[in-house]
Amino acid sequence: MGRYFLGPVSVVLLGLSPWGNGAAAATATTAPPELLQTLERIEAAANDRDLDAIMQFYSQTFSSDTGFDHTLLRQTLEAFWQRYGTLSYDIELLSWEPTSSGGYTIETLTRVQGVQVRPERRLSLSAEVTSRQRLQDGQVASQEILSETSRLVSGSNPPTVDIQLPNTLTPGQSFTFDTVVIEPLQGRSLMGVAVDEGVTAVDFFEPRPVVFDVLTAGGLYKLGTAPNTPDQRWISAVIIREDGLVVETRRVRVEPSP
Structure with missing residues (x-):
């Protein structure tokens, strides 16, 4: 059997860091326009499969709870996208809060749909990833996956x-x-x-x-x-x-x- 398991789904978009300053997280409806715009741009870059564009939204010092840094994230994304002829992403902001350094800590739900065509079969992917990220200067600085299911x-x-x-x-x-x-x-x-x-x-x-x-x-x-x-x-x-x-x-x- 080929390797079907779905690790990269969870690093493709958004996910870490404990709540920044201890304040209660706010709902998505009160999010600042610049934060919503950043998420919209990340979503658009992912749907366009524009690797250079999406990596601009990740800090060069990006870290994750599973060891992905900026270089490994790029390599994994590229490999994941090569496997799927069709992919779509939807990012939903669940909550946010400002950090003491002028950034944000956010929680998101990312939905991914895709199709992979192999010589012997056609595979359809659906996945949901809930994650927490720390954003600084418009870039994702760190990421933690809270839950992940994929099929x-x-x-x-x-x-x-x-x-x-x-x-x-x-x-x-x-x-x-x-x-x-x-x-x-x-x-x-x-x-x-x-x-x-x-x-x-x-x-x-x-x-x-x-x-x-x-x-x-x-x-x-x-x-x-x-x-x-x-x-x-x-x-x-x-x-x-x-x-x-x-x-x-x-x-x-x-x-x-x-």
């Missing part, structure tokens, strides 16, 4: 799945990852696999062949254990049926209890 489907009738997976885990915590196929089997066979990946740039560029299991119970039911140290993971369910496939990926944060 790839292919075929005439890809399986519909219901996934049960915690959004956050504590270090060393045991968890269940259940993926239930909604449609009755009706004599059809299912194959599937669960994949656990890191969320760094190194993980994105590292191919991982997988071996599928025959699923006899109408879904994929797995037990897992979180890493012993704080981390973030992409956990994916890949389900294949004779009339389609689905790859659903969730980001899981591993962090100490408050």
